[in-house]
Amino acid sequence: MSNFLRDVQSKIHxxxxxxxxxxxxxxxxxxGTISLKDLSQKVLIPIPVLSKxxxxxxxxxxxxxxxxxxxxxxxxxxxxESELNFYxxxxxxxxxxxxxxxxISPRWxxxxxxxxxxxxxxxxxxxxxxxxxxxxKTSLRRALLLYDKGALEGKKICLLGDDDYSSVAIAxxxxxxxxxxxxxxxxxxxxxxxxxxxxxxxxxxxxxxxFNIKYKLWDYRLExxxxxxxxxxxIMIDPPYSENxxxxxxxxxxxxxxxxxxxxxxxxxxxRSAIKFLKIQEIITEMGLxxxxxxxxxxxYEGASILGNQTQILRLVTTExxxxxxxxxxxxxxxxxxxxxxxxxxxxxxxKCHKTIEIGDIGQIKTIxxxxxxxxxxxxxxxxxxxxxxxxxx
Numbered sequence: 480m481s482n483f484l485r486d487v488q489s490k491i492h493x494x495x496x497x498x499x500x501x502x503x504x505x506x507x508x509x510x511g512t513i514s515l516k517d518l519s520q521k522v523l524i525p526i527p528v529l530s531k532x533x534x535x536x537x538x539x540x541x542x543x544x545x546x547x548x549x550x551x552x553x554x555x556x557x558x559x560e561s562e563l564n565f566y567x568x569x570x571x572x573x574x575x576x577x578x579x580x581x582x583i584s585p586r587w588x589x590x591x592x593x594x595x596x597x598x599x600x601x602x603x604x605x606x607x608x609x610x611x612x613x614x615x616k617t618s619l620r621r622a623l624l625l626y627d628k629g630a631l632e633g634k635k636i637c638l639l640g641d642d643d644y645s646s647v648a649i650a651x652x653x654x655x656x657x658x659x660x661x662x663x664x665x666x667x668x669x670x671x672x673x674x675x676x677x678x679x680x681x682x683x684x685x686x687x688x689x690f691n692i693k694y695k696l697w698d699y700r701l702e703x704x705x706x707x708x709x710x711x712x713x714i715m716i717d718p719p720y721s722e723n724x725x726x727x728x729x730x731x732x733x734x735x736x737x738x739x740x741x742x743x744x745x746x747x748x749x750x751r752s753a754i755k756f757l758k759i760q761e762i763i764t765e766m767g768l769x770x771x772x773x774x775x776x777x778x779x780y781e782g783a784s785i786l787g788n789q790t791q792i793l794r795l796v797t798t799e800x801x802x803x804x805x806x807x808x809x810x811x812x813x814x815x816x817x818x819x820x821x822x823x824x825x826x827x828x829x830x831k832c833h834k835t836i837e838i839g840d841i842g843q844i845k846t847i848x849x850x851x852x853x854x855x856x857x858x859x860x861x862x863x864x865x866x867x868x869x870x871x872x873x
Contacts, residue, residue, distance in 0.1 A: 481497070481501075481562055481563060483558075483562050483563075484497040484500050484501060484563075485497060487500055487532075487535070487536075488500060490535060491531055491532055491535055493524070493528065493532070494752040494753065494754050494755070495524065495752055495753060499522070499524060500532070501563065502521075502522045503518065503522050503524065503529070503532060504559055504563065504565075505563075505565060506518055506521045506522055507542065507549055507550070507551065508551065508556075508559060508565045508568075509565075509567070509568050509569040510548075510569060511550065511568070512545070512547055512548040512549065512550045513548050513549055513550075514547070514548045514549070515529060515530065515533065515548075515549065515828075515835065515867060516788070516867070517548075518549065520776060520788075520789050523750040523775065524752070526826060526867070527824060527826070527837065530826055530835035530837070530867075531835075533549055533834075533835065534834045534835060534857070536555075537833065537834060539555075540552055540554060540555060541555035541558065541559065542555055543555075543833065544828075544833030544834070545833065546830070579620075579776075579777075580774060581620050581623050581624060581627070583616060583619060583620065583623075586655050587619060587623075587654075587655045589654050589655075589658065590619060590648065590651050590652070590654040590655055591615055591616065591619055593647075593651060593654075593684070594615035594618060594619060594644065594647060594648060595615040597644060597647060597680070597684040598612070598614075598615050598644065600680065601642075601644070601677075601680055602674075602676040602677070602680065604642070605674060607816065608642075608673060608674060608816060609719040609720070609724075609816050610642045610674070611642075611780045611781070612642060612643060612780060612781045613643035613645075613717075613778055613779065613780050613781075614779045614780070614781060616779070617643065617777070617778045617779050617780070618643050618644055618645040618647065618648045619648045620777065621643075621645045621648065621649075621715065621745070621778075621792070622645060622648035622649045622652050623652075624745070624774075624777075624792070625649065625713065625715070625745065626652060626664065628743070628794065630712070630713040630743050630745070631649065631652075631664045631665045631713070632664055632665070633665075633666055634665045634666060634711075634712040634713050635665065635666055635667040635668075635669075635710060635711050635712050635713075636649070636665045636667070636668050636669075636711060636712065636713040636714070636715070637668070637669050637670075637671065637707075637710075637711045637713070637714045637715070637735060638668070638669070638670050638671065638714075638715050639671050639699065639714055639715070639716045639728065639731065639732060639735070640671065640672055640673070640699075640716060640717060640718070640728075641670050641671075641672055641677060641681065641715075642672065642674065642677050642717075643717065644677075644680070644681055644684070645715060646668060646670045646681055646685070646692070647681055647684050647685055649664070649665070649668060650663060650668065650685045650687065650690060650692060651685065651687075652664055661687050661689075661690075663687070663690040663691055663692065665713075666691065667691045667692075667693070668690075668691065668692050668693070669692070669693040669694070669695060669707075669711075670692065670693070670694050670695070671694075671695045671696075671697050671699070671707075672696065672697075673696070673697065673698045673699075675696050678694045678695075678696060681694070682694060695707075699727065699728065699731045700727065700810060700811045700812075700815065701810050701811075702807060702808050702809055702810055703731060703734055703735065703807040703808075707735050708734060708735060708807060709734070709735070709736070709737055709738045710735060710736075710737065711735055711736050711737065711742070712736070712737060712742055712743070713742070713743050713744075713745070714732040714735060714736060714742075714743075714744050714745070715744075715745040715747075716728050716729075716732055716744065716745070716746055716747070717746075717747035717748075717778075717790075718746075718748070718815075719815045719816050720748060720749040721814075721815055721816070722758060722759075722762065723813045723814060723815045724815040724816070725746075725748065725759060725762060726762055726804055726805065727805055727811050727813075727815055729744065729746070729762070729763070729766055729768070729795075729803070729804075730766070730803035730804050730805035730807075731803070731805075731807070732744050733766060733768075733797065733801055733802065733803040734803050734807040736797060739797075740796075740797055740798050740799050740801070741796060741797065742796070742797040743794060743795065743796055743797075744768065744794075744795040744796075744797075745792060745793070745794055745795075746792065746793040746794075746795055747777070747778050747790055747791070747792050747793075748790060748791060748792075748793060749790050749791075750775065750776075750789070750790060750791055762804075763793075763795060765804065766801060766802060766803065766804060767797070767798050767799075767800035767801035767802055768795040768796065768797060768798070768801055769795065769796045769797075769798055770793060770794075770795060771794045771795065771796050772793070772794040773791055773792075773793050773794075774791060774792050775791045776789045776790075776791065777789075777790070777791055777792040778790045778791070778792060824837055824838065824839035825837075825838045825839060825847070825866060826838070826866070826867040827847065827850065827864040827865065827866055827867065828864065828865045828866075828867050829855045829857065829858065829860055829862075829864055830860075830862075830863050830864070830865060831855065831858050831860040832855060832857050832858035832860065834855070834857045834858075835867060836850060836855060836856060836857075836864070838850060843856070844856070847864070850862075850864060851864070
């Protein structure tokens, strides 16, 4: 075991352990130069944690930062090759799909164009509801995933929250098969959201009025309406990324699915450290759901996020022991949105010393104005500073 890895782990504790440090150093080595955001996506470690590690390794003169990204110093490169026996460089991926399990071929161009055009008209995100809009390609990939898994044909499906307009991609999926014959592939689809702006936007985009699509304004913290109980074969959710959020939305989904095994939930959720994801797995297991597949980096979102705008998607299947943990007949009063649970931290990059600075309620520097006034805590520079992103504190 490397003494160097043990030493840095003792300095800044990483939940992933020394192997987490090894993966960070390896990805930088193989990339040559890599941005903090891209590094976060590669190693699935949150930007706040990575920024502290990178700052420390810069202090050790192992790494350096330039405007285009993070790289090794000459001495750092020699040391790491000797200490960790790194060798070679990254492997090439398919230029078309970049290693993604679902390739969007040119036959989907018309639908993708419609999605991109409609996405430009989406309302402003409501951060109090943890809204973060996915890209058009992400919504199309979700629709293709459901089709690929047989979760659409002959099924009644529900999108429990759809600020990403995934329902639009599902409704218009016929354009990639038989565009001259408009048809809704599932037997029935209902779109549920707490934000009426989202529902109106989806309705205005899906102009095929003959399709069996229903829209319902509902806050799933409230008890489940009778007409939604035990009705669906497939439910797709992208809940608030809190334990309360996943516990509530999965419970609601279970009670809305038909009461027999083999029904599916497609859950989009943030990447987490092994110990934090274990807690999510425990909730899933306690509910009697089978975790059949996990696809990392499936969803891409607009704007900044804790793991570089990407999340995973999980395919869950009901079993004979599946049960919800929250009664469908009660109003849920615990906080589920991250704004109710934690404050926001922003990350700024000092263009002089190349280090990342945390700003927020839980840090020493509360605002960007205070940073400019007091100067960079590492080099005392009064700027300029470049924002790298912002996250909700877990």
